[in-house]
Amino acid sequence: MSKYITVNPKVMCGKPCFRGTRIPVYIVLGLMANGATADDVLRDYPDLTKQHIRAALRYATELAREEVGAL
Numbered sequence: 282m283s284k285y286i287t288v289n290p291k292v293m294c295g296k297p298c299f300r301g302t303r304i305p306v307y308i309v310l311g312l313m314a315n316g317a318t319a320d321d322v323l324r325d326y327p328d329l330t331k332q333h334i335r336a337a338l339r340y341a342t343e344l345a346r347e348e349v350g351a352l
Contacts, residue, residue: 283300283336283339283340284300284336285299285300285332285333285336285337286298286299286300286306286336286337286340287299287300293305297340299328299329299333299336299337301328302328302329304326304328304329306337306340306341308326309322309326309329309333309334309337310337310338310341312325313334313337313338319331319334322334
């Protein structure tokens with residue numbers, strides 16, 4: 282999927298996770314959507330880097346670009 286994000290059906294039920302971890306991307310996106318800063322996330326998840334956070338934001342951007350039905 283990317284250098285930082287992977288999907289494996291055997292890890293976290295196939296949810297996108299940061300490569301080499303069991304940390305789902307949605308955790309980081311949820312924290313940031315609720316006001317956490319990148320530094321807050323990195324403090325709570327020391328295995329991640331700023332590049333992981335950027336990858337999560339790029340991933341969310343790509344998902345938002347996909348065509349979906351009416352909300």
